[in-house]
Amino acid sequence: MPHARGYPPPGRVVIWRSAMLSGSETFVRNHGQALARWRSVYLGATKEESALAEESDLVVYPDSAAGRRAFLRLRLTGSSPRLTRMLARLRPDLVHAHFGGDGWLVSHAAAQAGAPLLVTVHGHDVTRQPDSSGILGGRYRRNLRTMFERATVVLAVSEHIRGKAIALGADPEKVLVHHTGVPVTPALATPKRWDVVFVGRFVEKKGVDDLIDALGALPTPRPRSLLIGDGPLRDRMRARAAELRLDATFLGAQTPAQVSRHLAESHLLAAPSKTAADGDSEGLPTTILEAAVQGVPTVSTRHSGIPEAVVHGETGLLGAEGDSTAIAHHIQKLLGNPGLRERLGRQARERVETRFDLRRQSDRLEELYDAIRAGAAPGVRSAVPPGRR
Template structure:
């Protein structure tokens, strides 16, 4: 792969872009691609009119990594310069080699990392902000916080469009400098099977996510420890910095908990289908970190699995209390235990909420429909950039 910098689009590039079927979007994530970020891969793969190419700074060894992902810094050399300055001839060359019509970056920090290269090549940039990038990170103290907030403002100024995964995250992006007229909410889509799978239920409660403070695993374990008639069988899927501590906490509380670590998307779906309830006890972490809208909630609902969650960040935009799931206040294990007890004791309620939750996902969060809407946003951005270029030339 050539990494020589290119500063303008030559005639060969223009000819190729005119004759190839469909426009090309380069999907950028510095770590390509963590196992928890199925939403990045799913939306790229579901595009129908746009052709995706995946570009990363380095490879993340996970089930989502692919051999044909383009890696700009396979040996790590040069990445530090990019992180410190936001500019890199190697990244500009790698991006130019993919002949993009548009760049779509995920997370605010990564949007800044590639914004200079996109600007140098005259390629419009779309950046999706997901949660911690506009909640926790801008609140960092000292020089680190000052630098991040400055970079975020630069990215907002350079991006043609900022996409927020929920209304709450849109508000946070605007708070930190995004132009309200260039921030749009686009909900993450998830695959929806033709019908919920008919499987034997092995688990009473499932949790899927990273073991970090905002996920509220400690509250879930406390809630489960109070439920003894009968004691629920709980499955915990994922990894993260708090995994060891939460395992110890489960043993201390004598919770019937099985921890299986990180799993492939197919295995996660199988585990969810085998569960009676998904618990999503998210909360604001001590450092201000919050969710955007957890895709696991949507994945469970697509399978007809009811959700017990909290009124946190974008969750109420997907879960309607009493209609598609049950919601409780953040950091309230007693209330959470009440929701879990109610659902486990009422099969008809589980069926009703699961059925209605699935209908909600089909209406508003289906991957195919949301990817079509994403392509429409791409079209708007490119059309706007073309019109602007024409006015400038004139």
């Protein structure tokens, strides 16, 4: 065991997400499963019916009138005797919350349990939500500042998101960039069925409207395209694709295994993310990394943390946000040049292997957990070797 090599004995981390667990949040599930030395317990306020939900997940507020009232109290006050009691019974060495609002929800109970709090901020929690107007926006910003004060460490999924957290009041010494990573498994050997694949929620920040327009601007025969996911814009995008006579297949939400297979069956991934009108933006879309594992290059945008994963001309092609003309040009360029596609896909996988391997990133995360448990935070930067951040 690692303990014999000088590591501290295993610790217990409670991984907190208020809705346990949305089908799109593979990064939360992967996080706990990849830990080698620390034991993880998944704790949520409520249970989601999704492909990622597991029987072992613990839920604080069952779907009952009493449970809903207790959860409402937590959302309104940030305090819940029921949550405090459950954390006390679990006796965690550390609580790791995902998303800023959820970090605030669990912060009081973590303090009562004597457990240091680490919070990962991902995107909309430090972009769109703090920009909300009125009472709700003011309340969210206040809660976020409280979370920043209570958290021992704040992790950001990209440099862009780190800057957003600091601008909202987080202590720069507390905020570290940590790429969650993806499992680096052998690429699937499967024939190519699709020219272009899109994976994500059908919301404005994903830029699916720009992708549809880009595909419509290409000469016939149009690329055979697969669009995976659900969301409020899906029906509108399907209608627009029909209007443009695209060769497009729309699938709903898929399991992680199905997504991996569809990525492997595609020549390229389109991830045309952009900042939405309400300020919502990405952190770093996991699907870009998952495509790279399959040796599939990405056509994307210079948005948020995406350039940290997609290097223009080396692992994919990047254009400006909202530029459907550039998206169309880059799709056409890759589809018309198999050699370039293969080279970019190979280099994309190499970049994931060196910078975004879930196992390596989890090793680094466990080192951070060890440093926090040892009382080396705040100022924890000095406790984690520079090359291991």
